[in-house]
Amino acid sequence: MKRFSVVVNDCAAPSVPGILYIRSRDTEYGERNFTANFEALATGLPRLFAPRELDWLEVLSHLFAADLVCERGRGDTDWSRSIDLWLPVRDPDFWDDHRSAIEGVWVDLTGDALRLHFVEAADAPGPPRMGTTAFPKHEGVALLSGGQDSFVGTASLLSEGTVPLLLSHSASGATNTAQAAVEAALRNFESGVVRLKLSARRSAQGSFATFEASQRSRTLLYLGAASAVAAVGGSGKVWISENGVMAIHLPLTEARIGSLSTHTAAPPIVERISQLATAVLDSEIEIVNPLVAKTKPEVVGVGVDLGIADRFVDTVSCWKIGRTRAHCGVCAPCLLRRVSCETNGVADVTYAADVFDDQDALDDPVARDNLAHFMALTQDLLTVGDIALPIEYPELLNGEPAISLTESIELHRRWGEQAHAVLSAHPVPQSIR
């Protein structure tokens, strides 16, 4: 286990060796190394963010920064982290009351231990300014990542006459391009739809002493910011669109348990974030995943029915897209995307590596491992019996409270068959089955 001490904006903290510093503004001790910009969120709201709402946004962004600056080890017992984080807030007593709940969500998402130390902010900044134009009438806030699922989920809402505000977390160039393309496609459903851009990132490459790419906590910032907009805007509703197989996050194998796999949209965690946001923002926040009962091939099928399948080539799924600008073809999201597009016979992106048809692609141990693990889960879902399946994969319970265990099992059985049908049609998976 790796241990870290992190201090935000040089707030008061004990002198311990090896401190990592996060600065979201210049201080007398150093330049800003992390940028968090909430101006776009505030511009069309009916009022300014209150101090407590500003604290919420800043706490979440600094948690995300801590996730980025604390570098994990490469596997075995070095993957996990224990982090002590000192961060300034306007009302330390209030945040101390919510410390345990925040730490609990962090543990759920990252698998790491976290100890928060709230310190009274010496010179907290004022709220971001409002613009002159109010946001259009909307019924909630929908996260728009630039991927297929949020594209389909939002298009489904719009096709039913439900108009959300869209919220994206700006990231790499490729992701930003995809978000803009998806936004343009969604305008075909509703020309007046508005997308807000949340910016939170290290200021420049090398601005952190160390850097961790796994970003397991990102969803807390993303959902938390959407919740703040929903609370102040009065809708009280947030949509996160993620297919059920990705949301429930069965590990591909036992080698990927805990935070070795993401838990981005896991229903129990989403519920805890909703409860936390409701308590902190003093406003009822409902977070809904409209795709949780569908497999990804089924989600892509919905996209076909909605007439947006020709735009899927503009979307991004790859874990490495921020670093390579191309779909690697190797990571689990790429494998799942490929299965989903092939199941529906829709045009897909070009993958840098073809682990389905090019045997040489398996010379890369990561590619070989990912494909083998992907196949292992598929095979288990087809062969393990009804009594044993939830015992072998207790993560199936993670459909609660959105879907029951029975629905979760049926969902994964369907996905197993869909994936098996595609994998069986290609020579490389057949060669190692």
Place this chain on the structure above:
Amino acid sequence: MGTSVSYRAPVTPRWSAFTTALQQGQPVERLCSELFNAGSDWEEALSGRAVAFFALAVTTAPERLLARIEAAERPDRELLAYVSEARGAAAELEPTSAAPIAERALATVLVRSASGEEASLEGRSGAEAAASIQNALGDPSRALASYLGEVLSQYAKHVTAREIGFLTEGPQSIGVSEARVLTEKLASAAAGVAAAAEVPTGDPQESWRGLLQEAFERGRRLPGGER
């Protein structure tokens, strides 16, 4: 499933002995001995206070969980909440790399216990699930032995499953299906090490470290002799 990573075994002589034995198709007894011999870091992590807390959550499940499950429309929801509470409390107690294995072992023991011998957890009423848990975990010593076995099983699965890709390489390669079968066999053998444990009564937080270390020590031995 989601974005995920796995890491093959560290390049150390003891882990190399395990992976080489795996690739050579050595007998399960030998493989089991090698995986316990290689995992000294895991032994330390798994014997810690946080994992002992998960063990306590198993032995106290009959008194702390049954009433909740009996009254529940969906017992799986109560099991999930119980595991989540244990995760949070264990994290408060002591940060540990072993938490994912310990937590999964807890969830597995609870689901298996609530299911009973011949039924799946899905569709079970709260009363049926509660009765099954009482039957399986009502004896604290038996409950603790069950958890110890599951921790060892999950450890074996974790360190074997990460080699599935490796096992599909080279002239001695095996397929994914065969590698899964091998993983299950090793997990079963590792759990079997717990069967010989002398599990004391009383607070498992007092006895856990000794129990786990003794199990690793026993696991290192090859049949018929010392390592």
